[in-house]
Amino acid sequence: MRRHPGLPRITLRSLRAVRIVGLLAVLMTTLLPLATPVRAAEDLTMETRALLGGHARVGTWIAISVRLKNDGPAIVGELRLAGGTQGQTRFGTPVDVPSNADQTYVLYAQPPAFGNTLEVILVEGDRTLLSSKVNYQIHDPGQLVVAVIAENPERIVNSVGSLPNRNQVAPLVIGITPEDLPARVEAWGLLDRIIWQDVDSERLEIPQRAALQAWIAGGGRLVISGGTVGPRSMSAFPDTLLPYRPAVTADVPASTLRGILGTLPAAATTLPALTGSLIDGRILASVGDQVVAAERSYGSGAVTILGFDPTVDWIAGTDAARNLWRRLLPERTAGGLTISDDTLLLNAVSQLPALALPPIGGLFALLAAYILLIGPLNYLVLKRLDRREWAWATMPVLIIAFAAGAYGIGAALRGSEVIVHEVAIVRGAPGASEGAAQVYMGVFSPSRTTYQVRVPGGALLSSPIAGDFFGGNVNVAALDILQGDPAGVRDLAVGFGSLRTIRAESSVVIPLVQTDFRLENGRLRGTVTNASDERLDRPAVVLGQTVALLQDLEPGAVATVDIAVQGRQFSTSLADLIVGQAFFDESTANAETSQTFVRRNMVDQLTYDPNFGSTNLLPADGPVVIAWGSATVLPIEIASEEPRYVGDVLYYLPARVRISGPTTFPSDLIRSTAVEADAFFFSKEPQSMSFGQGSVTVAYRPIGFEGTISATAVTINLGYGDEGQD
Structure with a gap:
């Protein structure tokens, strides 16, 4: 083929040069990634182990020790692991490991209920440097x-x-x-x-x-x-x-x-x-x-x-x-305050007037106005103007205007400010100022957005155990938590007019309360002293199913307790006795009814056993002082926002009791344990048992108390009557 006169002349030497340049380009493309500095595996090692022998419970924290030994360049990165009941919450902690350093970090996680392995990874930027698996066992x-x-x-x-x-x-x-x-x-x-x-x-x-x-x-x-x-x-x-x-x-x-x-x-x-x-x-x-x-x-x-x-x-x-x-080493009292199903607390957190349904009467009025506006009113106005042919234009305009108005009314009902609703159960003890707080923080957003959340004090954060039912249409299980002081949640996504819940645990200082209780001749007597500088709202003393309601305790005030111990076969719930009955209707919710609903759910959570449902008994072997507060237990900061805080705090203070004189222990003050069973089948619940042919040995004991006991009679009640057989 003849070469065009305008094209350059191609010689054999030029073809050889082109081939060499192409080969060099291919080699450079292949070797350039290899020229990027890569950390040698032997320069960095990571050892992981779960503390407490790798044992844990659902709803509790597991601590994982991570030892990093670095003989190479310095590392500024993050340790991460996935945990939480759903296994989709990411926990992380920042690391800064200089060259020739040997450092130990501790990660805290909520172990998933199913499985026995957690994976810890070390990342630097977008690169994963090392990973290690940690075994655990759930009990x-x-x-x-x-x-x-x-x-x-x-x-x-x-x-x-x-x-x-x-x-x-x-x-x-x-x-x-x-x-x-x-x-x-x-x-x-x-x-x-x-x-x-x-x-x-x-x-x-x-x-x-x-x-x-x-x-x-x-x-x-x-x-x-x-x-x-x-x-x-x-x-x-x-x-x-x-x-x-x-x-x-x-x-x-x-x-x-x-x-x-x-x-x-x-x-x-x-x-x-x-x-x-x-x-x-x-x-x-x-x-x-x-x-x-x-x-x-x-x-x-x-x-x-x-x-x-x-x-x-x-x-x-x-x-x-x-x-x-x-x-x-006495028996563990029920489940203690280890919460393995927090559905009731999630319901309490979600109870905000901003999340309530609009009044049903208002909805009917809105619907009636829409029908009148689109139908008769539109027709009558156009007829009076003798412009009925405009209906094809006025009806779409009215529909759009009405939709915009309805949206505005809905937005006004939801509010325009960010709200943080804290529901906290704080456990302590009379005579001690140390306490442990379990706090559920609900972040309400009037619009669909993402927040950067900080919790000063270094509380341990996680997603709720039972999941998050009120987070809108976002992926509610994906919480990205950074541990440290302050602790943080990165990119917390909240849907329009929705509430996102964060679970937090931390040591806190609690109001100092002094108690002196004694059980004499079937009556609970004693005093409760508020030795703190905070007011205790609506305190109550609970022993089994006996509840003594007290007046608000101002700082330094002393309340006297004197009530007959009451055993009930079919009794009013503790929530009714402590908080009061409530007939709740979301369409008529206000601040008072919302608070009653929240507090009832908090008490119901304390009496809930994941194996048997509601026990109507607090997880304690003696009297418990319960009081309410509204102060913020754990402050929460949201970047670029000044949220409004709403809170309810339940102080839970198990106390001791002295017993003297003739005393009858009703069934709610008796604990039973099956010691031995050779029956074909056997099943025991708190108030009943069933078994096949064979025998069962059961140990009965009264609640724990200071002193000695000499039993004079034992009454066994079969059925639901008031009288039993001695």
């Missing part, structure tokens, strides 16, 4: 969990023989180390009891010691036993917790321990024990003026010191050991 919300921190934990683990709970689930006894205890008390929700023996308490870091004290105040029980180390193992425990400070080791006769061991084994002999002088509390065993064993209450919990070693041969594995541990 029943009502299961008693005992942690043993000892030099030889297996000796104690094998000797603890506590009774199963009401769901027939045996206690879980695990051996851990001081390093397995989280630095935040929110992640101690798994633990009910701790046994400490022969381990130096100085191994606890300062945040762990503060968490231990808050855990005891919230209802935990710490048992410290003697062993081979001596008094120095307790040096880090403050005198404000200990019943006595062991000073010397002395030999004590076995008969000294009969009060806490019961009948002594035939092989019982003298044994060494740590002794000292009583600081505060109740003596369980003593030799002369020296205390050998004692117990001290702190908040809702207690600390017990056993100066002797309960694992010696003549105690371990005997009835004496079983009696000892069943006394010191």
Whole structure:
């Protein structure tokens, strides 16, 4: 083919040059990505482990320790993992790891109810540098969990023989180390009891010691036993917790321990024990003026010191050991305040006048006006103007105008401001100012938008356990949470006129309340003192199904309680007794009816058992002081917004009671546990049981109290009558 005169001449040399340039371009395209600096895998390592041995409950926090060792360039990134009940909430914490650094971070997560693995990833920008999987194990919300921190934990683990709970689930006894205890008390929700023996308490870091004290105040029980180390193992425990400070080791006769061991084994002999002088509390065993064993209450919990070693041969594995541990490690009270189904609290958060349905009368009036405007009025006006042919234009205009007006009315009813509705249950104890708050924060938006949310103080944030039913049409399960102080939620999407709920847990300071209760001759008597500088609204004292309503308590005020204990087969709900009855209609909701609805749901949440439904009993073994407040427990900040706050706070303070004189314990003050069953089938609920051919051994006990008991009669009631068989 002849070359065109206008084209350049192509020679063999030029073709060879073009080929070389093309080959170089291909090589550069291939090798350029390889020239980008890539971190060598051996320069960066990540080790992960779940604290508390990887055990957790639904609704509680699990702490994951992440160790990063960096021998390469510095890293500024983030640790992330997915968790939450739905497994779709992302938890993250920022990391800054310089070159040649060895650092440990802790991530907190809500473990999913189904599954046993969480994956932790380290990201830098959009790149994933490392990932590691962490195993965990979920346990029943009502299961008693005992942690043993000892030099030889297996000796104690094998000797603890506590009774199963009401769901027939045996206690879980695990051996851990001081390093397995989280630095935040929110992640101690798994633990009910701790046994400490022969381990130096100085191994606890300062945040762990503060968490231990808050855990005891919230209802935990710490048992410290003697062993081979001596008094120095307790040096880090403050005198404000200990019943006595062991000073010397002395030999004590076995008969000294009969009060806490019961009948002594035939092989019982003298044994060494740590002794000292009583600081505060109740003596369980003593030799002369020296205390050998004692117990001290702190908040809702207690600390017990056993100066002797309960694992010696003549105690371990005997009835004496079983009696000892069943006394010191009582059954977990229902589900406690561990919430595994928060549907009722979500309903409470959603109760805002801005979310209420419009009045039905207004809707009918709007519909009637629309019909009149489009039909007769439009026709009559056009007829009077003699312009009926304009109907083809006026009707669309009227429809558009009416639609715009209806939209404006709806927007006006919803409001134009961002509202934060806080519903909080704050658990504490009389005589203690430490408390734990479970807060549900509903963010209401008048328009569809995305917010950047901050919570000062470093609260642990998550999505609700039961999901979020009121988040509009957005993907309500996707919460992107950044842990730290302040904690934050990134890009919180809220639909038009909708409410998005965030769950938060944090340690808080609570109003100081003092109580003195006694049960005398079938009447609950005592006093409640508001020793704080805050007013307590509508306080009540609840014992079983007995409710004593008190007047508002101003700072420094004292209220007297004197009410007959009432046992009821078919009784009014506790919400009716504490808050009052309510006939709620969304179309007529106002601030007062909304508050009543919210508070009833909060009380109903406390009496709800995920296995049995409503029990109509608070999760406590003694009297409980309940009071209300409206202060903001956890402040929430929304970027570029000044939200209006609405809140309801329930203070939940389990107290102790002394019992004296002839006392009748009705069924709501009796706890039962199935000890043994050989029946073909067996099922037990709080108020009933069913089983096939065979036998069942059931243990009945009254609520916990200070003092001793001598039973004179037992009445068994079969059916629903008021009289039983002695």
